[in-house]
Amino acid sequence: MxxxxxxxxxxxxxxxxxxxxxxxxxxxxxxxxxxxxxxxxxxxxxxxxxxxxxxxxxxxxxRPEPVAPWALAVLAPGAVAALAWLGLALTHGPVRAAVGAAGALALGGALFLAVRHGPLRAPGGRTVPAARLWALWLLAYAVGGDGLLAEVLTGGPDDLWELTPGPLLGLALAVAPAAWCAHLFARRARRRIADSRGLADFAAAVRPLLLGTVSLQLLALAALLLPTGAGPGALALGALLLLARLLTVHGHPETASAALAAACAAEVLALASVLSSRLPVPGFDALAVPVRAVTDAWGPGAVPTLVCGAAALGLLAHATGSLARASAHTTP
Structure with missing residues (x-):
């Protein structure tokens, strides 16, 4: 006592x-x-x-519940991405490249603003700095990774490969529903603290709440990705980023960073294995066999789908245990 x-x-x-x-x-x-x-x-x-x-x-x-001042912050990535998309559609040549570069920088700033305020903010700023690099790589691969892998598999790249900004637009627009889902999850979980009769009762109530939150965000993300023509890889990436942010917000940033790093390493390994198979060394041609088998069956987009999907499932399994603990939802 x-x-x-x-x-x-x-x-x-x-x-x-x-x-x-x-x-x-x-x-x-x-x-x-x-x-x-x-x-x-x-x-x-x-x-x-x-x-x-x-x-x-x-x-x-x-104390009354404050009006959400973070609503504008989480809407900023979607607005910036939509303006950049419009600029890319209306310009050509060097101007288009400049618009793309400016849009990428502005989107990075908007994403930084969104995760620094509201329900996506880690309490006390407790994050792993390297996690930002892993997230940036995954987003960059969503834009140009499939085109690069397709070029590498055919002996290239000989020139600039095709970029697909559609997934990035959908993911940026999904930041706002992700923030609201995280807000609802945190508020309802804290309410369960007052209603539950014990730790086991609390855990049993929070697990379906977590699964419902993830499912709701995936439905919103799928609806936003559909007009952009993005494939299932963007959906898997969205699930991975949401679960990683939820774990970071609720006190498990190291686990989230490790999952993001593993996904990055797998995507780099897929590209490196194909490039290494070109070396005139006996046996190295077999390094590209797994990637070629996957892409021949389902296309280049299958690589990020499998990688991000596996990482997201691993984080979901971890989150059903760690986020079901009452200590993850105590108010600082």
């Missing part, structure tokens, strides 16, 4: 105390040392025996 007095004084229910203990490594085995059957039972006793700070609790309960 002395060690965790501040946590118990600020808590508004026993589950918040349990979440704090869980975040510090408490398990049911640890609770058994204090003659309690589980962490929630121990938290209930601490909550009952430590007096609240009524003035702080009252202020927290009476």
């Amino acid at each position: 002395h060690r965790h007095r501040e946590l118990c004084e600020r808590a508004v229910d026993p589950l918040e105390v349990a979440a704090g203990l869980e975040a510090q490594g408490f398990t049911d085995r640890t609770a058994a040392r204090y003659r309690h059957r589980d962490v929630f039972s121990l938290a209930e006793e601490l909550y009952a025996r430590v007096p609240r700070r009524p003035e702080e609790v009252r202020v927290a309960e009476d």
Whole structure:
């Protein structure tokens, strides 16, 4: 009680105390040392025996929910991408290249603004800096990776390969629904903290909430990608980026960065294996066999679909465990 007095004084229910203990490594085995059957039972006793700070609790309960000032920030990537798309459609030659470069820089700034505000912002700025590089590579591959892979498979590239900005437009437009999905997920999960009777009850309620959030975002992303003609690789990439951001926001940035890095490494390996097969070294021609088999069957777009889809499924499996813990949803 002395060690965790501040946590118990600020808590508004026993589950918040349990979440704090869980975040510090408490398990049911640890609770058994204090003659309690589980962490929630121990938290209930601490909550009952430590007096609240009524003035702080009252202020927290009476504070109205602020109007979302981040709504404009999450709309900025879609607006910038749409303007860049229009500029590319209306220009030619060097002017088109300049418009594309300016649009890419403006879109990068808009994305940075979107993840620095609102529900996509990591609390305390706790992120892995390298994750930005991995995300940029995945977005760049969505624009030009399929064309580059097709050129490499046919002995090129001899000139600038075909770029497809459609997936980038759809993903940029999907930032706004992704932010709202993350907002709804966080708000409903925190509401479950007050309604649940224990940690297991909370986990059972949050898992379908997480799956529903991901499904809702995928439906919105599919609707936005359909007019652009983007393939399933962009949908898989959108799912990967959403899950990575949810894990980052809720305190697991290292796992999110590792998944993004693995997806980048797989895409680089696919290109490198084809290029390495050109070396006049016995046996190196077999390096390109897996990539050629996949592309011959389903086309170059199958590589990012498989890579990002596998990474997204891995993150989803991890998130169903880590984001179902009450400690992932405590308010800083």
